Amino acid sequence: MDEQSLPNFDKALMTTLQEVAGAGIHNAARGFSNLVGHQISVNQPQVKVVPLLEIPRHVGGLENEAIGIYLRAEGDISVQIMLIIPYAKALLLVDLLMDVAPGTTTQLGSLERSALGEVGNMTASFFMNAVANMTGTSVRPTPPAVMVDMVGAILDIIIATSGSISENVILMQANFADGERSLATDFWVIPDALTLKLFKSTEDSARNE
Amino acid sequence: MNDPINVSLGERVISNDPNDILVAYGLGSCLGISMVEPTRRWCGMIHCVLPQRNNGTEVDSPKFVDSGIEGLLKEMVKRGCDPHRLVIRMAGGANMLLASGVSTTFDIGTRNIESALNTFQRLGLNLKAKEVGGNLGRTVRLYVADARMTVRILNGKELEL
Numbered sequence: 060m061d062e063q064s065l066p067n068f069d070k071a072l073m074t075t076l077q078e079v080a081g082a083g084i085h086n087a088a089r090g091f092s093n094l095v096g097h098q099i100s101v102n103q104p105q106v107k108v109v110p111l112l113e114i115p116r117h118v119g120g121l122e123n124e125a126i127g128i129y130l131r132a133e134g135d136i137s138v139q140i141m142l143i144i145p146y147a148k149a150l151l152l153v154d155l156l157m158d159v160a161p162g163t164t165t166q167l168g169s170l171e172r173s174a175l176g177e178v179g180n181m182t183a184s185f186f187m188n189a190v191a192n193m194t195g196t197s198v199r200p201t202p203p204a205v206m207v208d209m210v211g212a213i214l215d216i217i218i219a220t221s222g223s224i225s226e227n228v229i230l231m232q233a234n235f236a237d238g239e240r241s242l243a244t245d246f247w248v249i250p251d252a253l254t255l256k257l258f259k260s261t262e263d264s265a266r267n268e
Numbered sequence: 269m270n271d272p273i274n275v276s277l278g279e280r281v282i283s284n285d286p287n288d289i290l291v292a293y294g295l296g297s298c299l300g301i302s303m304v305e306p307t308r309r310w311c312g313m314i315h316c317v318l319p320q321r322n323n324g325t326e327v328d329s330p331k332f333v334d335s336g337i338e339g340l341l342k343e344m345v346k347r348g349c350d351p352h353r354l355v356i357r358m359a360g361g362a363n364m365l366l367a368s369g370v371s372t373t374f375d376i377g378t379r380n381i382e383s384a385l386n387t388f389q390r391l392g393l394n395l396k397a398k399e400v401g402g403n404l405g406r407t408v409r410l411y412v413a414d415a416r417m418t419v420r421i422l423n424g425k426e427l428e429l
Binding site: 112120121122124127129204206207208209210211212213214215216218219220 | 276317318405406407
């Protein structure tokens with residue numbers, strides 16, 4: 060990765076984020092297992108920093124149909140979390156969560172939407188808990204908003220609230236697995252400048268100890 | 269026909285090539301604003317993200333609704349277009365979180381629409397048509413050949429504005 064172009068994300072910070080993401084997603088997988096009553100495992104998530112405007116390339120283009128699950132974390136730090144899942148993949152995720160054969164879910168009614176909202180809720184909560192533990196801060200996520208729309212329109216939420224189109228965001232890729240079935244999902248975490256600073260100071264004090 | 273030209277976030281595209289189609293894909297709270305001068309056949313589109321520029325900086329920047337409209341108007345006039353003959357249309361400005369009940373404080377879509385209407389009034393421009401608000405994303409196309417502007421929502425047909 061070209062660190063020159065990403066002044067806010069140095070290698071040490073990336074290591075910290077990788078740890079936070081790893082802890083958060085493993086907790087989330089435990090939460091999902093409890094929710095659905097069968098074991099769902101998750102691999103070590105990959106963490107990358109990518110420009111905001113690259114998101115559409117990962118989810119199939121600006122006009123592509125996708126599910127957006129959006130939460131904000133409020134408290135000592137402020138983070139936006141967005142899960143963007145291509146529509147077809149979201150249906151498979153619902154199948155996985157509901158423990159039915161792949162292809163069973165063909166549309167997203169209110170039950171399916173709330174299941175997806177729960178995915179966002181849990182992922183965000185566990186991620187935020189990991190952040191809180193690591194930084195000694197207190198944060199809580201807002202209830203999730205679930206929407207089905209074009210990728211571009213979903214992205215506008217992040218762009219409008221962060222007020223910037225040149226920003227870099229954190230991409231976490233995790234693979235949820237239930238026996239032989241597995242599903243790769245992408246999460247986007249958009250921390251504000253203050254939060255990044257906090258991550259940085261945590262990582263600095265860890266280095267000095 | 270040329271490949272469609274993507275009018276990306278915070279961009280302005282102006283063309284008089286009849287083979288061109290200007291497209292802003294998946295507008296959520298963003299606004300797609302177009303100006304067409306029928307006699308000279310110049311077509312321009314901006315894809316605005318936020319309602320207002322920051323205190324006078326970023327003059328004419330298409331990233332903001334107010335400076336974007338001013339900038340597009342200036343560029344059209346520079347090409348010999350008569351401001352009074354401009355056909356102006358806009359689409360977008362949805363409140364993407366409307367249905368969720370998360371929050372209305374971040375309703376950038378509505379603020380973008382208000383900013384556009386204020387700017388049109390201030391500059392003495394007439395808006396011919398609009399397809400704004402609601403809570404669905406839209407793709408907007410402007411065909412330079414016949415100055416048609418269309419709006420399409422997810423799984424929907426292209427409808428003329």
